[in-house]
Amino acid sequence: MMRFPLAQSLGAAVVAALVTLSVPAHAEADAKTVRMFKAKCATCHGVDGKGDTDQGKKLGAKDLTSADVQKLTDADLKKAVNEGKKAEGKTEGMDAFKDKLDSEQIDTLIAYVRTLKK
Ligand code: HEC
Structure with missing residues (x-):
């Protein structure tokens, strides 16, 4: 019976430590995702996802923030x-990324694309 409060406060300390650790870890992941999007995707899609770049216009990249794209499933x-x-009617487009990025990185980028929604 005497151990119970101790276990409880240890539990609280563990939770507090996890919260403290996970906050900067999360912020770091986000900055990493933005960097990855800028490095791999923004040439065509633009940093803001709108596709308003020379390459994006040439290849007909859609506005990733638009309802048209956001209504699609993950x-x-x-x-x-x-x-x-x-894009329809184009002979060149976006390369396949499955050999360049791992599945988790692509999931992270899709989650990022969701945050660009208008
Ligand atoms: C070489 C230019 C280029 C690069 C680099 C590029 N894309 Fe694309 N992307 C396109 C084009 C063109 C399309 C097809 C037209 C469209 O749907 O926008 C497309 C389509 C998409 C779609 C599907 C939209 C839809 O309407 O079905 C997503 C999501 C997407 N790109 C995300 C990304 C992500 C994430 C990256 C980085 C890993 C990336 N793209 C890199 C040009 C590019």
């Missing part, structure tokens, strides 16, 4: 990034 978006996609 699986649809992931498939496009994994396998690559061309």
